Amino acid sequence: MHSIQIGDSALKVMPINLGGNVFGWTLSEQESFKILDGFVERGFNFIDTADVYSVWGGPNNKGGESETIIGKWIRARGNRDKIVIATKVGWDFKDGRKGLKADYIRRAAEDSLKRLQVDAIDLYYNHIDTGEVPLEETLGAFKQLIDAGKVRYIAASNVPADRLKASLELAKTGSYPAYQALQPHYNLVERAGYDSDLQQIAAHYNLTVFPYWSLAGGFLTGKYHTISDLEQSIRGLHVKKYLTPEGLMIVDVLQQLADKYQTTPAAVAMAWLLFTPMVGAPLSSATKEAHLDILASVPDLAARIEQEDIDRLTELSGKMTYNNEK
Template structure:
C-alpha cells in the first residue's frame, strides 16, 4: 500500500485511518487483534483512538481502546511501523471537557502508559472546553513535544473561531501548530465542514481526516427503514438520515457501486478520498467483511459522472 506524507509532517500514512472506537466496546481484545492484524496485513498503518474510548460501554472506565492497541503493538513488535493518533479533552459522565495544561500533561502520561509507547505520533484536541486560554493549551503541547512524548498535534471538535485563533497564535508566537483537522464529514454531513472548516484547512495546509466517514453505518446501506435501526448498537444514531435526501444518497451509492462491482460503503469512502485536502477517512470495522470494504476504497477510482451523481444526491 502506497504511503504519503500526512500534511506538513514527516509521518507517512496509507490513506485509510482505522477507527479504534469499537475496541473494547463492540469488540473484545481478541476480536480487535484480528481486525488490527487484517488492517496492517493489507499494508495500512494509521490507527485512531482516544483517551476516553470506550467509556460508554457498560463496565468500562475509558482507555480500553488505547490499552488494546498498546497490547497489540507490543505483541506484534510493530510500534515503529504504526502511526498512532490519540486525543485529549473529551468529556465523560464524570468529567467535563478539559484542555487545561494540567489535564493535558496528566492525560498524555496515562495514554502513553496504556499504549505502551514512549511517544504519540498525532495528539488531538478532541473537544475544546472553550475557556482555557489558547496559549495554555498550546504551551502544554509544546512541553510534550520538547520532551519527545508527542510528535505533532491536531484538532477535532474545535470551533472555527478557536481553531483559527490557535493557528494564528501558533504562527505569531512560535508555538506548536495544528497539522491536521478531524471534522465530521461524509456524504450526508457536508455543509458544516465545507462552509466553516475547509477554508481554514486550505489556508493552513491542514491534512483532513474525517470522522464518522460512513455516518455511523448509514452509508453502508444497511439502514433503509426504521425497522432496520435495531441491527446494531449504533442504529438509533442514523435515524436522522432516514429522509428523502438520505435515501437519495443511498440510491446514488447503489448505482455507482453496481457500476464498479463494489459496495456502497467502499464508494462512500472513495468519494471522500476524491475530495480536496482529505488525507485519510477514519472508519472502524467489526468484521472481516467490513474491513474489506475499507481496504478496497483507495483503489476505487470514481469517474466524473460518478462524482456528479453523488454530489447532486448529497447537495
C-alpha cells in the same frame, strides 16, 4: 496505493485511518487483535483512538480500553516503528476528567502513553474545544509535551472554525506548535460544518483532513431504509435523521454505483471522501474481516471511479434534508 504526508509533519500514512472506538466495546481484546492484524496485513499503518474510548461500553468500562488493547497489540507484534498512532485528549469522561487545561493535558498524555506502551504519541488531538480554556494555555501544554519528546505532532477535532484559525495564527508567532491535521464530522449526509468554514482553513494552513463518521453510523452502507431497520444496530437511533427522501436517494445512487464498479455502497461513499479537498484518509472502524476488505478496496476504487459519478453524489448530497423527529 500511495502514502499521505500529514500537514507539514514528517508523518506519512496510507489513505485509510482505522478507528479504534470499537476496541474494548463491541470487540474483545482477541477480536481487536485480529482486526488490527488484518488492517496492517492489507498494507495500512494509521490507527486512531482516544483516551475516552470506550467509557460508554458498559458498567466495567472506565475509558482507556481502546488504548490499552492497542498498546498490548503493539507490544505483542513488535511493530511500533511501522505504525502511526493518533489519540486524543479533552472529551468528558463524566467523572471529572475532561477539558484542555494544561495540567489535565499533561496528566492525560502520561496516562495515554502508559496504556499505549509507547514513548511518544505520533499525533495528539485536541478532541473537543468548548472555548473554556485560553488557547495559549492549551497550546503551551502541547508544546511542553513536544519539547519533552512525548508527543510528535498535534491535531484538532471538534474545534469551532474561529478557535481553530486563532490557534493556527498563534502558532505562526513561533511560540506554539501548529496543528497538522483536522478530524471533522464529515460524510455524504453531513457536509455543512466542513464545507462552510473548515475546508478553507484546512487549505490555507495545509491541514490534512481525516473525516470521522465516514459512513454516517452505517447509514451510507445501505442497511437502513425504514424505521424498523434502525433496530438492527445499537447505532440505529443515531441515524434516524437521515431517513428522508434525499438521504434515501443518496443510498440508492450509492448502490447503483456499487453495482457499476462491482463493489459496495460503503466503498463508494468513502471513495467520494477522497475527492474532497484536503482529505487524506477517511476514518472508519471495522468489526469483521469483510469490513477490512471494503476498506482495502477504497484507494483502488478512488483511482478508477469516474468524475461524473463523484459529481453526481456531490450534487445529491448538497440537497440533503433531515428528519428532526425525536
